[in-house]
Amino acid sequence: MAPATFRFWKPSDGRAIWTSDGVRIAIAPAPCGMPPQTEGCRWDPQNNQAEVTVTSTGVAPVTVRTDDQSSFYRVAVVRFDATDPRPGVVIENESGGSAGNVRVQLLLPSGSGYREATLPGYLQGELPATLTDISGDGAVDFILRDGGFGDVFGCNACTPRPPVVLTVRGGISVDVSREPAYAAVFREDMARLRPICLSNTRYRNGACAAYVADAARIGGFHSAWAEILHHWDREENDLWQSCDVPYSEWTDHRCPPGKGSNYRTFPESLHAFLVRAGYIS
Numbered sequence: 001m002a003p004a005t006f007r008f009w010k011p012s013d014g015r016a017i018w019t020s021d022g023v024r025i026a027i028a029p030a031p032c033g034m035p036p037q038t039e040g041c042r043w044d045p046q047n048n049q050a051e052v053t054v055t056s057t058g059v060a061p062v063t064v065r066t067d068d069q070s071s072f073y074r075v076a077v078v079r080f081d082a083t084d085p086r087p088g089v090v091i092e093n094e095s096g097g098s099a100g101n102v103r104v105q106l107l108l109p110s111g112s113g114y115r116e117a118t119l120p121g122y123l124q125g126e127l128p129a130t131l132t133d134i135s136g137d138g139a140v141d142f143i144l145r146d147g148g149f150g151d152v153f154g155c156n157a158c159t160p161r162p163p164v165v166l167t168v169r170g171g172i173s174v175d176v177s178r179e180p181a182y183a184a185v186f187r188e189d190m191a192r193l194r195p196i197c198l199s200n201t202r203y204r205n206g207a208c209a210a211y212v213a214d215a216a217r218i219g220g221f222h223s224a225w226a227e228i229l230h231h232w233d234r235e236e237n238d239l240w241q242s243c244d245v246p247y248s249e250w251t252d253h254r255c256p257p258g259k260g261s262n263y264r265t266f267p268e269s270l271h272a273f274l275v276r277a278g279y280i281s
Contacts, residue, residue, distance in 0.1 A: 159206030
């Protein structure tokens, strides 16, 4: 495996062993317990949950289990910071399907071993094939999508997810989306979404929601908001809902029962959503 480059694996591949930058990765389906604890154990020949064992010279081997809800995985060996004396490991857990939920496990070098962490938030999408340092600060950056926008402003497929940029600083994974060094990520996404939002296309409100969210990241909320007030689709729905509690209080990625509010218009609902999601104050 080339350093910082992902290798794809699915449970039906069986046991696989890769090496990269002095690190040995062994991945295989986890043993099934009784009663069967995952979908793979119930219906397939093997578990859909994986065990990943990491071995490196002078470091005690460590074994971790992946998400038990995922369908396939991608693994990369990477130095999270250019100053790291040795590499760590990134494990991307992918659910597949229309939502594309993703959970990213990090094995961070710590003392004579590794410390496990995860990227925060409700994340969707897929990391690029090779991880890079976007800002030039020496730390690898992770670009994914905000899954909180799914099914809120129309059909799941009609609502783009705005980018989320994360990195590791001082051994802690943090959201750096608002930092000026990453503004180009959001300007590029705005350029993609603006023609859809400002068109007469049906179900464009989802694109408008993501467009405004991108603008809020780089200090352009008010101008983008003025645009969508003239272009949102008034025929798409006559009743809008938004969750009244932050995502950290959701259950299974869903707003808890009784915690949602109804709004007369899409802009009212979007504004409430952006406040609760932390895009605007």
